[in-house]
Amino acid sequence: MSAFFDAVHYDGQSAVKRTVEVQVIGQQFYLLETERRSGPFAFADVAYVTKQGEADVYGLDGRDGWRLTLSGPVPSELTALLPAPRKYGGWVDRLGLGKAAIAFTLTSAAAIAVVLFSPQWLAPLIPDSVDDRLGDALVGDFGGRFCHMPAGDAALNKLVASLDDAPQDLRVEVANIDMLNAVALPGGNVILFDGLLKQARTPDEVAGVLAHEIGHVRQKHVMQALLRQMGLAVVLGGVDDNSGAVVNNILAMSYSRNAEAEADAHSMKVMGNANISPVGTASFFDRLSRLDGSAGTLKDNAGITGYLSSHPLSVARKDAFEKSIVKGKNYKPALTPAEWTELKTMCTQDRKVKSGLGFDFN
Amino acid sequence: MNDEPLQPHSAFRFHGSWQEFARIAFPNLLLTIVTLGIYRFWATTREREYLWGKTEFIDERLEWTGRGIELFVGFVFAFLLIGLPFIVIQLVSQGLIFQGAPVLAGLLTFAMFLSLFYLTGVAYFRALRYRLSRTYWRGIRGGSDDPGFQYGLAYMWKTVLGWLPIFLMVPWAMISLWNDRWNAMSFGPHRFNANAEWTPLMKRYLLFYLVPFVILIGGAILGFSMAASGDMADVLGGTGMAIGAIVAIVALLSGYLIIPLVALIFYSKYFRLAVGGLRLHTLEFEFRARAVDWVLFFLANMVIIICTLGIGYIFMPYRNWKFLFDHMEAYGEINVNELTQSETVVTKHGEGLLDAFDVGAI
Incomplete structure (x- = not known):
């Protein structure tokens, strides 16, 4: 099974901008240009980098500066294989802003309580x-x-x-x-x-x-x-x-x-x-x-x-x-x-x- | 590609809006408060991702790849390597004063001050290096292989030399250190070349240097003439009072407005000269903000902060960045084939040192 998507690509070796087709084959993909084919790359190595306007930018583990920018509506077959976008960072994204804020508040209050009350028990030790x-x-x-x-x-x-x-x-x-x-x-x-x-x-x-x-x-x-x-x-x-x-x-x-x-x-x-x-x-x-x-x-x-x-x-x-x-x-x-x-x-x-x-x- | 009007003369364009930035800054503020400040490293990172991503150089956006955890680790490092030893040294020197060895305590405090001084210089250097190493354009990043320890020494002796002749050599120290810093940096395969001159800065510096004296002498003359006209107080009536009020207002303004404004006039020239002396391979840079732009920028910031009762402070990173890139210009050509990936080392931790000393901005 293979599918093709258009994307912008930097290989991290030079600043040359490449317009490529993404050829998906199973859990891997190739990047195709007119006279060049690079890959295969594993989807498992793909990391979310950032959002540029409406486009999502992905990097590749171990390849400094390697970038793949998918603009426009990304087909769901491809989205399913790519890592989820990151907004706030790990914990906050998983919990959502409201819940994370409450969780952090409770943790902070607990930390202060421990610091205030524990010396009474710790000092004799x-x-x-x-x-x-x-x-x-x-x-x-x-x-x-x-x-x-x-x-x-x-x-x-x-x-x-x-x-x-x-x-x-x-x-x-x-x-x-x-x-x-x-x-x-x-x-x-x-x-x-x-x-x-x-x-x-x-x-x-x-x-x-x-x-x-x-x-x-x-x-x-x-x-x-x-x-x-x-x-x-x-x-x-x-x-x-x-x-x-x-x-x-x-x-x-x-x-x-x-x-x-x-x-x-x-x-x-x-x-x-x-x-x-x-x-x-x-x-x-x-x-x-x-x-x-x-x-x-x-x-x-x-x-x-x-x-x-x-x-x-x-x-x-x-x-x-x-x-x-x-x-x-x-x-x-x-x-x-x-x-x-x-x-x-x-x-x-x-x-x-x-x-x-x-x-x-x- | 962009709906904004093209400005063919500007290599740098900033596309951000404060409304978008607000959607980052307010959640950041909330999370920073509920985590007792710990989230601020991730907050900074999110702001930078936004600001960098909205800044276009020629035809491609910049990209910030720094992570919150890097800044956090840097902060922890700085705390363990500097904060903790300094708390211990303070305790020890207090103990020494208790025990009647104030000379030893003084020496210890002086050594502490010296090492802080040295580390401040190192921190400035490493912050710039970190920021360049996390800044990507077309998949290519900057950086430096210099750890900045030498720069720390240069920072010490040049700063002291700048102070020695009754602070008259400060402009030389500032420009010389700027050149030292940037000459150690690179982007892609190319070294930056900084050779800004300091002598054109002296006129503005002398203005800044002399203003306090001028205000003092002017105030004295005005006060003297008022005293001389004291006999006519009955004739003048309210005029004497008015003059007194004017003198008071001028004195107040000079403290809170005139001196900062003159400092800005000096700084605008410094920054223009510093950036103007910067080259990267075939690129030349220019900073086009004049003194009046800086003054208006400064006043607008004050108004924003005061009118929002301080909350506007969270928009200052946005305002600073926008000001920087609205006035930044680059000339020359870039051969993207030649612009290959940087081979400089990538440190794993962020600006901990600089963060610890609470200094910022490029």
């Missing part, structure tokens, strides 16, 4: 050795900015021991940096900045903040945040940089708000166990709220800023700590006055510690 090494790499000796004096160290150790059952896997340090802050880092590293100690009026306030940071360590928040950020960076890697970063930050922030609340809860619990009053921490947040301006804002506004900021508003935290006060309970101060003075002045006393000046966190 990361071996401690990895966590420790990461902490060492990040913190090290902090450029010699950690303050150490025998009496101050003893006071700090006492404070940590009263707030945690396994203080040996924590590494709590005071850094000679004048910032009102404290951070939890991988490998059980907790850093209290000297500015925070200077601002605090009682050891109970420091205990509250320290317990909060220990809460982050114990709940594996640091590793979770790290995994979540890495996952989001990969999933949102395809989105253009600016909008990707905005989405990333909003998603990550809502999770870190949860983490802050969990760390606060941890702080209240261990302080209760250690018989340390949460009053100091509450008043500390009260003073902070005047600094961050949240005290004066309306409730509605506070809701918005509270949602978009990574730390719960100081006012809300103050309220929470105040509520955790148990009336009539016999609270003890976290440190004796002498210990508190040693801890507070440790960085001033330490002559060997490097200056925190020029340290830029951002």
